[in-house]
Amino acid sequence: MTGRRPAEPGMTIAQVETPALIVDLDAMEANIKALAARVAAYPSVRVTPHAKAHKSVEIARRQMAAGAARMCCQNVAEAEAMAAGGINSILLSNEIIGVEKAKRLAQVARTAKVGVCVDHVDQVKVLADAAREADITFDVLIEIDVGMGRCGVTSAAEAVALAKDVAKHKNLHFSGLQAYHGTAQHLRHPEERVAAIAKAAAFARETADALRTAGLPCDVIAGAGTGSYENEMMSGVYNELQCGSYVFKDADYGRNDTAYPFRNALFILASVISAAAPGRAVCDAGLKSLSAESGLPVAYEAPGVTYIKATDEHGTLQLSPQATVKPGDKLKLIPGHCDPTVNLHDWLVACRGDKVEAVWPVARGW
Amino acid sequence: MTGRRPAEPGMTIAQVETPALIVDLDAMEANIKALAARVAAYPSVRVTPHAKAHKSVEIARRQMAAGAARMCCQNVAEAEAMAAGGINSILLSNEIIGVEKAKRLAQVARTAKVGVCVDHVDQVKVLADAAREADITFDVLIEIDVGMGRCGVTSAAEAVALAKDVAKHKNLHFSGLQAYHGTAQHLRHPEERVAAIAKAAAFARETADALRTAGLPCDVIAGAGTGSYENEMMSGVYNELQCGSYVFKDADYGRNDTAYPFRNALFILASVISAAAPGRAVCDAGLKSLSAESGLPVAYEAPGVTYIKATDEHGTLQLSPQATVKPGDKLKLIPGHCDPTVNLHDWLVACRGDKVEAVWPVARGW
Numbered sequence: 001m002t003g004r005r006p007a008e009p010g011m012t013i014a015q016v017e018t019p020a021l022i023v024d025l026d027a028m029e030a031n032i033k034a035l036a037a038r039v040a041a042y043p044s045v046r047v048t049p050h051a052k053a054h055k056s057v058e059i060a061r062r063q064m065a066a067g068a069a070r071m072c073c074q075n076v077a078e079a080e081a082m083a084a085g086g087i088n089s090i091l092l093s094n095e096i097i098g099v100e101k102a103k104r105l106a107q108v109a110r111t112a113k114v115g116v117c118v119d120h121v122d123q124v125k126v127l128a129d130a131a132r133e134a135d136i137t138f139d140v141l142i143e144i145d146v147g148m149g150r151c152g153v154t155s156a157a158e159a160v161a162l163a164k165d166v167a168k169h170k171n172l173h174f175s176g177l178q179a180y181h182g183t184a185q186h187l188r189h190p191e192e193r194v195a196a197i198a199k200a201a202a203f204a205r206e207t208a209d210a211l212r213t214a215g216l217p218c219d220v221i222a223g224a225g226t227g228s229y230e231n232e233m234m235s236g237v238y239n240e241l242q243c244g245s246y247v248f249k250d251a252d253y254g255r256n257d258t259a260y261p262f263r264n265a266l267f268i269l270a271s272v273i274s275a276a277a278p279g280r281a282v283c284d285a286g287l288k289s290l291s292a293e294s295g296l297p298v299a300y301e302a303p304g305v306t307y308i309k310a311t312d313e314h315g316t317l318q319l320s321p322q323a324t325v326k327p328g329d330k331l332k333l334i335p336g337h338c339d340p341t342v343n344l345h346d347w348l349v350a351c352r353g354d355k356v357e358a359v360w361p362v363a364r365g366w
Numbered sequence: 367m368t369g370r371r372p373a374e375p376g377m378t379i380a381q382v383e384t385p386a387l388i389v390d391l392d393a394m395e396a397n398i399k400a401l402a403a404r405v406a407a408y409p410s411v412r413v414t415p416h417a418k419a420h421k422s423v424e425i426a427r428r429q430m431a432a433g434a435a436r437m438c439c440q441n442v443a444e445a446e447a448m449a450a451g452g453i454n455s456i457l458l459s460n461e462i463i464g465v466e467k468a469k470r471l472a473q474v475a476r477t478a479k480v481g482v483c484v485d486h487v488d489q490v491k492v493l494a495d496a497a498r499e500a501d502i503t504f505d506v507l508i509e510i511d512v513g514m515g516r517c518g519v520t521s522a523a524e525a526v527a528l529a530k531d532v533a534k535h536k537n538l539h540f541s542g543l544q545a546y547h548g549t550a551q552h553l554r555h556p557e558e559r560v561a562a563i564a565k566a567a568a569f570a571r572e573t574a575d576a577l578r579t580a581g582l583p584c585d586v587i588a589g590a591g592t593g594s595y596e597n598e599m600m601s602g603v604y605n606e607l608q609c610g611s612y613v614f615k616d617a618d619y620g621r622n623d624t625a626y627p628f629r630n631a632l633f634i635l636a637s638v639i640s641a642a643a644p645g646r647a648v649c650d651a652g653l654k655s656l657s658a659e660s661g662l663p664v665a666y667e668a669p670g671v672t673y674i675k676a677t678d679e680h681g682t683l684q685l686s687p688q689a690t691v692k693p694g695d696k697l698k699l700i701p702g703h704c705d706p707t708v709n710l711h712d713w714l715v716a717c718r719g720d721k722v723e724a725v726w727p728v729a730r731g732w
Contacts, residue, residue: 002368002712003443003731017466019732052678074679075650077369094679095639095648097694100383119642122693143642150675150682151640151648158642182677273461274517276485276509276524282461282517284441284732287706292659293676309516310659311548312418312705313440313460316516327488328463339678340653344710346368346731365369365712366385366650 002361003346011356014330016349018271019289021342022332023248023350025357027265029062031247034261036066038233039241045233048091048222050244051078053339055363056348057085059247070113072242076104081363083112091115091222093178093242095123095143095151102130105138115139115220117178119153124165124172131171139175140166141220144207146200148183156203156210163216176220177211179204180242185227186252186294197231205237226253226260250338252294267300267332268341269349270315272325281317281325285333286310291340297333307333368727373715377722380696382715384637385655387708388698389716391723393631394613395428400627401612402432404599411599414457414588416610417444419705421729422714423451425613436479438608442470447729449478457481457588459544459608461489461509461517468492472500481505481586483544485519490531490538497537505541506532507586510573512566514549522569522576529582542586543577545570546608551593552618552660563597571603592619592626616704618660633666633698634707635715636681638691647683647691651699652676657706663699673699 006020013022039047046069051060060071060082070089073079079090090112096102108114109131116138118124124140131138142159145152153159159177166174184196200223208218222240224232229246232238245253248266270285290297292310299305304323309316315333319325335341342348342362350358372386379388405413412435417426426437426448436455439445445456456478462468474480475497482504484490490506497504508525511518519525525543532540550562566589574584588606590598595612598604611619614632636651656663658676665671670689675682681699685691701707708714708728716724 006732017464017732095693097637097639098383119640120693123639126694143640145643149643149646150677150680151642153642271463273463273489274485274509276517276519277511277515280515287657287659288709289732291653293653311516312709314516327461327486328492343654343678366372366383366655 005347005359007349007356007359009356009358012354013269013351013356016269016356018269018330019285020269021345021348022267022269023348024265024267025350025352027263028059028247031249031262031265032063032066035243035246038261042233044239046240048072048240048242049247050074050093050242051082053244053247053342054348055081055342056360057081057087057363058358058360060085060087063247069240075366076101077365078363079105079108079114083108087112089113093117093180093222095119097123097126099126099130102126103134106130106134106136109136109138110134113139115141115175117141117143118162118166119143119151121162121165124162124169128169128172137171137173140172141176141178141222143178144203146179146181146203146223147196148181150182156207159207160210160214160216163211164214167216174216176218176222177204177207178222179238180223180225181228182225185225187227193228193231197228197235201232201235201237245338248338251298251334251336254334264300264334266335266338268297268335270331270333272327272329272331275325275327279319281319283315283317283331284313286314287312289344290333290335291337291344293340294337297335300332300334302331305331369712371713371725373722373725375722375724378720379635379717379722382635382722384635384696385651386635387711387714388633388635389714390631390633391716391718393629394425397613397615397628397631398429398432401609404627405607408599410605412606414438414606414608415613416440416459416608417448419610419613419708420714421447421708422726423447423453423729424724424726426451426453429613435606441732442467443731444729445471445474445480449474453478455479459483459546459588461485463489463492465492465496468496469500472496472502475502475504476500479505481507481541483507483509484528484532485509485517487528487531490528490535494535494538503537503539506538507542507544507588509544510569512545512547512569512589513562514547516548522573525573526576526580526582529577530580533582540582542584542588543570543573544588545604546589546591547594548591551591553593559594559597563594563601567598567601567603592628611704614704617664617700617702620700630666630700632701632704634663634701636697636699638693638695638697641691641693645685647685649681649683649697650679652680653678655710656699656701657703657710659706660703663701666698666700668697671697
């Protein structure tokens, strides 16, 4: 069940109950502006930010106001939340298969323009049935596997066959290609990312050419994320950039060797609950309030404090002699990976400087 | 916000929306009985199961009915949920420091007997103030660090000093020692666990002796978990066993080399959403519905299917030639670690055989 609100507007950060997620609004707004400004130099390219990073209608509204063309979602619950919050164009950048999920997505399409991805004829049939029944139209993107070895067809010929199948259904509109290279986001060196996205773009271009030859033009070639978007943006192939993490940044992106124009805007606020042995303290933010699969969180503006171990409800901190830490102290942690960290929380505590400005719900679930 | 219920009573498992957590009630009930039966041979030892594994009042009630002396909780929200569900004795087997959290715990103590741990005088003061203000009494355990290097004082002398401080407060009752060795749970070889718990028990005994000498007898010496409880049980020192995971088991405990008497009772039900390349499929259960920090989940009764990679909303499955998997198929996954996996969900779908018997809320939050 939904956990209690950790704060109310008007409080100071020191009054927020821990563990809690703190959003630095100034930094977040700067990040939204920075991406919009960067992409503005490429008039054929649109920003379609990914809601899976924040699961928040409030943040999506700010991204749309800054010029985003639509919001990406990764599951039906996110799409439902975005539509309920007034977002009028949504791409479910993922495959769905269940009849009930397709019906729910068709309901979303009654108030918002909805796109969705396929890589198999069985998904096409489920979507077509739901769209016909609800008397709506889905825009359909064929997902192609551009190098991450997850979803997506693996040849242009398969994409053409699948697009032809889509085009047979009156309530489905073939719209283009989903060509997301997730693993490229986290390659450490710029030249590795250049090579990965060049290969991805070449396959997307080849597939789009084959589709055009078959009389099925691609309006959309979508992909990219925070780690590689500059490459897709300059490829001359991609025209939708699905960056998500840029809005918050995280410790993993912080370790990349290029200087992205983004600032840390998301923190786990934790309390020190124990400091019983020299050189060590323990805080109340562990695996149930942060995700450590992309690396441990990093203590923010806390010299000499290193987060060294996450267990269920505890984070163990190593203290160098300069660190002065006692039970009751609060500290901010930069999450290792923002998306699954947000998913652990029910609330985002939106702060301006030291003051809580709003408390936003997180649209959890599937 | 709370995600939608993935099922209703009377459905078959095939009808449950994915990803969802499935509890095999027959296996869970057998696990609860098995631990109770094993510990019954040691009349001085009590089972005090850990609610952090399941966060469910329904399961706690079944554990109490099977003879548990009290329920352990790891945070105040769990304690609140247990008390609201009628559990009348609770040990918060953790330190808390915030004034608000202490006040909330004091409210819990109006309907349930409440114990709580300390390892620092600052915690004692916060608890004493809250207890006095609410006119209740907390039982207080001193946590000692018996080898895991997390919370807990590190010498008998510190424990005696802290217990004397506790005893000064009219609304605090010094009750004993929390001597939990978390890392011992996951040592792979029985002789490693024997050695770790022998050392832990020796320090607990030494500390209890020092306390008795100082006129502060320890009623409770508490600790243990699913991986090592036989050792604590037979130590002659411990008298409360805080096993949590036994109720569900998980893939990590499944890899231990001793044959615990417990069965897998918790599964992530997932749908195959993509199978676009030979030898590979993708399901809808990734890092937002399972925790992979203790290892990846294991496909259950699915020959030739291996879960090889977890990303946010996707699980990549490697298929051997014998595996027949197509989009829409559902499969059960044994979680790598049950506690943080439960924490990702709002609902437990309790099943008897193939039928959904109940849908239970998960008490998330802090």
